[in-house]
Amino acid sequence: MTNKKKRMVIALGGNALGNTLPEQMQAVKITSKAIVDLMEEGCELVIVHGNGPQVGIINNAMTDYAHHIQSTCLTPLSVCGAMSQAYVGYDLQNSLREEFLNRQLTPPPIATIITQTRVDADDPAFTEPTKPIGTFMTKEEAREAAGERGWIVKEDAGRGYRRVVASPKPKEIIELSAIRAMMNDGALVICTGGGGIPVISEGNHLAGAVAVLDKDLSAALLAESLDADYLFILTAVEKAAVNFGKPDQKWLDHMTVAEAEQYCREGQFAPGSMLPKVQACINFAKSGKGRTAMISLLEKAKEALRNETGTTISL
Amino acid sequence: MTNKKKRMVIALGGNALGNTLPEQMQAVKITSKAIVDLMEEGCELVIVHGNGPQVGIINNAMTDYAHHIQSTCLTPLSVCGAMSQAYVGYDLQNSLREEFLNRQLTPPPIATIITQTRVDADDPAFTEPTKPIGTFMTKEEAREAAGERGWIVKEDAGRGYRRVVASPKPKEIIELSAIRAMMNDGALVICTGGGGIPVISEGNHLAGAVAVLDKDLSAALLAESLDADYLFILTAVEKAAVNFGKPDQKWLDHMTVAEAEQYCREGQFAPGSMLPKVQACINFAKSGKGRTAMISLLEKAKEALRNETGTTISL
DSSP states (O other): OOOOSEEEEEEEOGGGTOSSHHHHHHHHHHHHHHHHHHHHTTEEEEEEEOOHHHHHHHHHHHHHHHHHTOTTOOOOHHHHHHHHHHHHHHHHHHHHHHHHHHTTOOOOOEEEEOOEEEEOTTOGGGGSOOEEEEEEEOHHHHHHHHHHHOOOEEEOTTSOEEEEEBOOOOOEETTHHHHHHHHHTTOEEEEOGGGOEEEEEETTEEEEOSBOOOHHHHHHHHHHHTTOSEEEEEESSSSOEESTTSTTOEEOSEEEHHHHHHHHHTTOSOTTTHHHHHHHHHHHHHTSTTOEEEEEEGGGHHHHHTTSSSEEEEO | OOOOSEEEEEEEOGGGTOSSHHHHHHHHHHHHHHHHHHHHTTEEEEEEEOOHHHHHHHHHHHHHHHHHTOTTOOOOHHHHHHHHHHHHHHHHHHHHHHHHHHTTOOOOOEEEEOOEEEEOTTOGGGGSOOEEEEEEEOHHHHHHHHHHHOOOEEEOTTSOEEEEEBOOOOOEETTHHHHHHHHHTTOEEEEOGGGOEEEEEETTEEEEOSBOOOHHHHHHHHHHHTTOSEEEEEESSSSOEESTTSTTOEEOSEEEHHHHHHHHHTTOSOTTTHHHHHHHHHHHHHTSTTOEEEEEEGGGHHHHHTTSSSEEEEO
16 A cells, blocks of 8 residues: 555643543544644544543542442453543544534544553563552541552652552553554544553463553554654643753754753653653654654644644654 | 455344453453354454443443532543443453464454444434433432433332433444444454444534443444344344243244244334344344344354354345
8 A cells, every 4th residue: 555645643642632521522622623634734643642630530430439339349440541542532533523524524434442552560660650540548548548459559749648550661552453454544543542551461361450651652652663754742832942941941943862862861851741752752763764753732733744833853 | 355254243242241340351251252253254243242231330430420529520421331332342352362362363453443323313212211221319319310410210110210311223333434444454343332322413513412222223233334244143042032931932043024023013022132132133134135133142153153053034
């Protein structure tokens, strides 16, 4: 199959989806406009999205329900992650179809694919879980949860106690062949939501892992695996910057991989915020010549693709 | 694309998935064996499944959570339906992959596709909702829910009050082109779970409907739309019967559409049980020559395909 379109994996951040369902139903409309814009610019797209607030709500609801009603059956975090992919994917695919129709375009096949992502059982993240999830607990509730459910709990900046889980590195997108086949058919695929459902290989079995993934790192792995031209991380800032918030702050139009790695070593990017995004960009840009990673605002996606704004990273 | 394989849509009933997550994780292993058996017999498959207990658990959990924590934001039934597709699909795709590997076969692309099914806003079912969902309520709770949430509630056989919703007829599988493309690529697709997320067309918009669908009727529509050779309804009985439970009970090996319609008129099949299955079979068998609908046990799927057991319906 010959195809001259540029292949792009988009990673949607929290601002593209909002924190609650009503917010999400509004946000996906703006997000859909940006996505269809990119397709009209001649890109073929795969969409990856975050799931922090969504998997939080679902996990809280399912845990409370199990606690109150049927305490023998807690829904594992992996299953909650799967559910969050549908919770987001349904709204997004619904809204994308509508955006194509509003532009009097025939929608391509649009599909949300439930995706598993393999992680290593011996990833060091599992020995030192750091990602807080779920509701805040009192000290006593935390002790109970640790005892009854085997949760690892930590105090969270004086606001109470929360469960913490590991955030291991994504190693393999299990549904890659399905995603690739759909893409080759011209479909618009939504997949690897929340970075994918984390699973660990146990012989032929893939076991759900107690973990959350970084969606940008998973999107970079997916982009590399699909031999994409672009990884595009859409977020709440227009560009990355060095000396951020200081008098000599400098917005970055472009970084080579070597420059980006140097900035990371200097501590230029905030951990848990810009740093993992830049790291995901480095991973993808490093994986082959002609691969460009971009960071920009959702609302300026088209302009960034035209090189009018945003930060690009390439070899 | 030429393909001599027989195209089949399978509809999995409650016994293929169980009522709780631990039951589901066991049940999908047996279900996966039956499905891979059918593929080894030379079928290309699309899998549709029910979601009664699953959407019930999810809907209860999300409703309780909204009630206790954030009462402004109830999760609509449509979103709960989407989540149930992932709740089941994740376990099923995970287990299917494992079954292929256990047989030393390379798994095909396997994907769960979140699916919307269009229903008509003026379907008479909406004026007379009959399907109970969610937990039992006291009379007072029922009155409250009716007032605050606009729910329609009915007394359920002396066991308390429950919300009732409509079960309209499925009219169109929105993600059909994606499902067809995946199937043409040799993928094993899990889709239209719970009969699909019911949506109503409002101009270019598809609005989630307060409804549940009959998964067998949706499977029949999907089979017709995919130009399938077979619709196979896997359930808890080996064959359909006339005069069921009476001295002259007769198991049926085959019915013509005309015979099946006659039996339906005679009231031979139990409403809410065998009747909708036979009606789904009639719909599919009637839709074209050479189309065969089958009803049999999950565990005897291979034998039924070989015509050794089960009930078939054709023109």
